[in-house]
Amino acid sequence: MTAPAAAPSRTPALPRLIGPIRPRPRWVELRLLLLVAAALAVGSISLNATVNGEFRLYDVQGIVIYVAGLLVAHLAQVLAGRRTDQILLPTAGMLGGISLLLMERLPQDLVTQSFFGTTLTLAEVQLLWLLIALGIATTIGIVVRSDSWLRRYKYTWAAAGVALLLLTFVFGTEVNGQRLTLDLGPISGQPSELLKVILVVFLAGYLSENRALLVEQDTRVGPLRLPPLPYLAPMVVMWAIALGIVVVQRDLGAALLFFGVFLAMLYVATGRFSLVIIGLILFVLGSALMATLFATIRTRVDIWLDPFSDPLGAGYQVVQALHAFARGGLLGVGLGAGLPEIGGRPPIPAVHTDFPLAALGEELGLLGVVAILGLFLVVVERGMRIGAAAADDFRSLLAVGLALVIGIQAFTIAAGNLKVLPLTGVTLPFISYGGSSLLANAVIIGLLLALSDKGVEPPPPPRVGSSRRWFRRGAAR
């Protein structure tokens, strides 16, 4: 690597919050958003036709507010004049809109929350979170012009993430045998959702700094050619953290997500397939060990292997989800026509958090689910494209990592719904009910938007400085 001889400045430029406003039209985004609005309107009318037999929007207020929110986000970006990606917002917006339609059509008393005296029900809460998420994504996409605050303080971020995790371990409340939720007064959140973003930031920082070493140097262990062992330390740490999540939170999904993102980013950075294989072996061995030690995990695996052995007991939700897909068939039964309620309850109790895909599978059918999976792939594709076009390794790895978080998380929960993998507690990005999940994914979309700016301030010169030396000392001890 050759650094420019005269680096302009070592002092980080503060992010410019307000630059000169030069509006720049975003026709692609606008056209796609109009398409999204049309699709949501058709969906809403279809829902109303099924439920009430009326040929108009099901929840005029909700849909109008949401579409207006999307347009405001669009307008804000037009005004900001940045040359950011125009596909991400409509794609994520479509997924969020599907979420809104689904939440409107589920029994509203599945969730009730009181904010300052007013009680909101399922769809209202979800709409509120969606709007907040839109705001966050747009704000980050407009405001963030420099990434130095991320790349410079990566260890601080990592420490904050670990602290968050520890907080959950210690103070978290247990739901369904999983310690995922942290209660802060009236608001409860799942820190592991935010942790995944922090993880990607840390990994992007670490890997981009040490990439050359990891690629070019070898340690021979028998027939294997491995990267220098000290630099594998983070991998072992990650392995431990992932298993720690499994142990304390009993959350196979988050562990799978974290470790999957880690291995994928490691491969992207180094191109070493052997690392991925070793990582996978470690993960499978660790999981198998955990499965033998903990009854909760063993139960989940047993349910996964044969849910039909106890269709009304342990395997109930998984079996009902598969039944829902079966009822949907090729084309689905139509929005609002599915999920026959037994005694006033939907057949899948956790349909709004863990099984939204099963509900959509029933109502939109095979074609609808494939379309939704396609939307997730579009988000991933945009992220990777942004990563490939980015100016330096950190930005590349950050964009790819963030996209992978969405892709792998969607895969994990969808696979759980479909009995491809054991069912886990992670959410379906943009669609599942839940503030933590929506906010974390909004941060991801916002960062991807910011990273996609073709006119973003050039990255700071690579530092041959303190942090690497610090690590060498650390590793040598």
Next chain:
Amino acid sequence: MMLGGGATARKPIGRTTFHVAIVLSVCFALLAGAVGYWSVVEAPGLVTSPNDAAVINAARTVPRGAIKDRDGNVLASNKKDKNGESYRVYANRAFSQVVGYASNIYGRAGIELAYDAELTGLASDPVADALAKFGADRFDPKDVTLSLSSDLQKAAVAALGKRKGAVVMLDPRTGEVLALASTPTYDASAIANPDTARDAFAALQDDPAQPLLPRATLGRYVPGSVFKIVTAIAGLGSGAITPATTYKQQPAAEKTGLLVQGFRIRDGHHPETGSTPLDLVHATEVSCNIYYALTGLGTGGKALVDYAARLGFGQPLPFDLPTAASQVTNGGGSQPGGFTDDVELANAAYGQAETFVTPLQMALVAATVANDGELIQPRLVTALSSDRTGTRTVGPSSMGRVISPAAASSITDAMVQAVEGPLGRQFTTGAKVPGVTTAGKSGTAELGGTGEPHSWFIGFAPAESPRVAIAVLVEQAGRGAEVAAPIAGDLMARYLSSGP
């Protein structure tokens, strides 16, 4: 072009990113495949399963299709309770063992269970299903038409009266079951009605007479002499005997009994037949145990079991209702066919030993002889119909040829002699249908101990071109000739006089 792109010369990460993208795409393709697997490949089984939420829900809200007899009389219809949920009402207790019940508390039985998906309106062909989704109502309940004749079914239950027993009548040419009676019966409406279900069901479960047991299809009984027809089929079919075969041991052995490995097989007909050597027809006329024991030994255990299997023995019969498997032997022995020794084989040949049969199976034995040696699969459901999808009829299907028409004809002659011959009339009174040549065989199944034997009769009429085959069993009612045979004669006469 990106700004700052030339700041550092770096190995591009595009290639590895592309690899990861491919892996993730494959993973998503796998998901799409999984969705297809569950929503298309596995869907037909899942959406009709009783665990399916839509099935559970439909059971509470959607009126089930009607069940009708062969003449269109409704056997099962619907009423609405005070909550607006519909429940079943059944026309007559005589049908309870066949039609069964559909209760939201106790589940389903009988045709209500076997055709639950169709009656609920969930099962259909995929095209109709896809179109139905665009309609307002996604359920398409089918009416199920049975081959049962209400008249015969009620007459059969009435003829059995307070005794425990079963009557199976079917058309040997088509396999259509005309009557499938089991007694005692029960009031299925009381189980289906949510107000009376709990008391009614509890009482039925506690009843020692087991009214919930469909004896005609699930009851397994010692057959006694009616099994001799199976032995005759195996003997003629395997070539071990001809219709003219006589045994040199007879008639001498009839006085003192035939000794088989120390076991003495006795007969009671010697005073009537005297010194005449008995062939197939005459041995059947007087129901000669020794003749059939010798035939069984000559045929061999393997051939006997094989021919019985061709008749449907050894596994549950393919039928619209659950059936029990009939057996010649329990198969634990080391001899060919699974017999313990020649004593068991000789006894099985005239329907004792470890031989257990269902009344439906014995009706099929009679029907096979009646249908020139070809076995037609028995069936109850003849048509499924709905306004939306029209009517689908179910045609007859063959279960294969058991014996040649010539052999079947010889056995028919023997069975006619058993009902109409000079001695047969004495042994089997009342089975004869007036004015019609009637073929049959009675049976008196000894149970050991002091209990009364089971009374059996199987037969068919008219012998020249049979239109009905029958099996009658009355539990512990005494000799077959005296109890079961008259019931069979009356029922066959009733059927033959009513229809074309």
